[in-house]
Amino acid sequence: MTKTSFVRYINNPKEIKNIRKDYYPYLVEGFGSDQLLVEASISEAVVNAWRHGHEESDDRSIRVEVNFLHSRMVVRITDQGEGFDWQKYQCHNDMRHWFPCMEELEEPGRGIILLLRVMDSLRYNKKGNECLLMKKYQNQG
Amino acid sequence: MKNQVKRHNSTVQLKIPKEVTVQASTDLREQFLDCIADGYADFRLDFTNTTFLDSAGLGVIVTLKKRTNDANGTVSIEGASDSIQELFQLTRLKPSFQWR
Numbered sequence: 001m002t003k004t005s006f007v008r009y010i011n012n013p014k015e016i017k018n019i020r021k022d023y024y025p026y027l028v029e030g031f032g033s034d035q036l037l038v039e040a041s042i043s044e045a046v047v048n049a050w051r052h053g054h055e056e057s058d059d060r061s062i063r064v065e066v067n068f069l070h071s072r073m074v075v076r077i078t079d080q081g082e083g084f085d086w087q088k089y090q091c092h093n094d095m096r097h098w099f100p101c102m103e104e105l106e107e108p109g110r111g112i113i114l115l116l117r118v119m120d121s122l123r124y125n126k127k128g129n130e131c132l133l134m135k136k137y138q139n140q141g
Numbered sequence: 142m143k144n145q146v147k148r149h150n151s152t153v154q155l156k157i158p159k160e161v162t163v164q165a166s167t168d169l170r171e172q173f174l175d176c177i178a179d180g181y182a183d184f185r186l187d188f189t190n191t192t193f194l195d196s197a198g199l200g201v202i203v204t205l206k207k208r209t210n211d212a213n214g215t216v217s218i219e220g221a222s223d224s225i226q227e228l229f230q231l232t233r234l235k236p237s238f239q240w241r
Contacts (some may be wrong), residue, residue: 036224
């Protein structure tokens, strides 16, 4: 993979369809058929930033940075909100294997499970307004 | 943009769009709710052309499933790629649907 970076600013998750054209070919190159799961995870992180960081307002922009490095993809999603106390929600790695039944599975829970299952790493900055997603490419073990 | 919908007896056949973006999810939700309001309870969703779906789209399909459960209806999915099936699997939704 040739190192490539994209930085885009969007105000509403609807604009994801405009910027995904830029990184889509690299997702296919890095993740093959898993690109759909990776894209769904990026989309989830953007929706979270808009919903929780900006309280569903389109007045402020969300920074979407997608970096394709030699062996992995690193994504940073930054909103202009006040952040949240993510340390309250820290969970053990076995969260990845935890599944509630469908009746309990409202949309926010489903999104975070998707992120945890698909990404190798999911982190927040101290303030809680920047989310970092990392995943190794398919052939990197 | 509305999606292709066919109604036969008590069953609705609906072609899911290529890319189920946030806007497309909103349109789908409206279509589902319209059909349910008209008394339809059995849905066949055709994912043959779908290459993008996220948890917003999954949320709409779960809403449909819950509503049809209330009416003793069914939701079946056909033509889904391996990736789409994996998305349902990872979020533990796969067993809730009939797969064709």
